[in-house]
Amino acid sequence: MGLGxxxxxxxxxxxxxxxxxxxxxxxxxxxxxAVLGSVLAGVVLIPVLGVRSTLVLSAVLNLLAGGWxxxxxxxxxxxxxxxxxxxxxxxxxAIMGFRLSEPGYFATRLGFPRFEILWxxxxxxxxxxxxxxxGDRRQLNIGLRPVSGTSIVLTPWMTHLxxxxxxxxxxxxxx
Numbered sequence: 359m360g361l362g363x364x365x366x367x368x369x370x371x372x373x374x375x376x377x378x379x380x381x382x383x384x385x386x387x388x389x390x391x392a393v394l395g396s397v398l399a400g401v402v403l404i405p406v407l408g409v410r411s412t413l414v415l416s417a418v419l420n421l422l423a424g425g426w427x428x429x430x431x432x433x434x435x436x437x438x439x440x441x442x443x444x445x446x447x448x449x450x451x452a453i454m455g456f457r458l459s460e461p462g463y464f465a466t467r468l469g470f471p472r473f474e475i476l477w478x479x480x481x482x483x484x485x486x487x488x489x490x491x492x493g494d495r496r497q498l499n500i501g502l503r504p505v506s507g508t509s510i511v512l513t514p515w516m517t518h519l520x521x522x523x524x525x526x527x528x529x530x531x532x533x
Contacts, residue, residue: 363388365427408480414455421448463487465502473497 363384370380403412425444432440463478466487473489476496487499497507 369427369431410480414452417455418448418452421451466499469502470499 366384367381370384371377399412399416403415407415421444425441425448428444429437429441463475463485466475466478466485466489470489473491475487476490477486477488479486484501487502489497489499491497491509495508497504497509499505
C-alpha cells in the first residue's frame with residue numbers, strides 16, 4: 359500500500375523548481391491519509407463490513423488508484439484499450455473477492471471435514487465456530503482451535519480456569 363509512494367513522488371518531481379513544495383505536500387497528504395485510513399478502517403469499516411470485506415474493499419480501491427495512475431501516464435490512443443482491460447480486471451477481482459467464502463469458514467471445513475458447522479461468525483479479532491461431530495455433542499472453536507465443548511476431551515480444561523483464579527478452592531470465599 360506504500361509501494362505507490364515512490365511513483366507519486368517521481369510524478370510530482372517533473373518541475374525541479376517546485377520539487378520541495380510538491381514533495382512536502384505529498385508527504386502531508388500521505389500522512390493525513392494514513393491516519394484517516396486507519397481510523398476509518400478500525401472504527402467504521404471493520405465493525406460494519408468485517409475484516410475480510412474491508413481487505414477486499416481496500417484492495418479494490420488500491421487497484422483503482424493504480425489504474426488511474428497508469429491511465430494518466432499512457433498515450434491517448436492506448437487509453438481506451440487499457441481502460442477497458444483495467445476496468446474488467448478490477449471488476450473481476452472485486453467480484454471474486456466478495457463472492458469467495460469467508461476464509462475461516464473454508465479453513466474450518468478443511469480442518470474438520472466430518473463435523474457439521476452449526477454457527478460461524480467472524481469478529482474483529484477472531485472467527486468463532488460451533489461444530490457438531492454428531493449427536494448432541496458440540497465443540498466451540500475460536501480461531502480454528504477447539505477451546506470448549508460437551509465432550510470429555512475439551513471440558514476438563516475449561517473447568518481448571520476458575521480454579522486458577524481462586525486462592526484455595528476448598529475454602530469458602532468470604533465477602
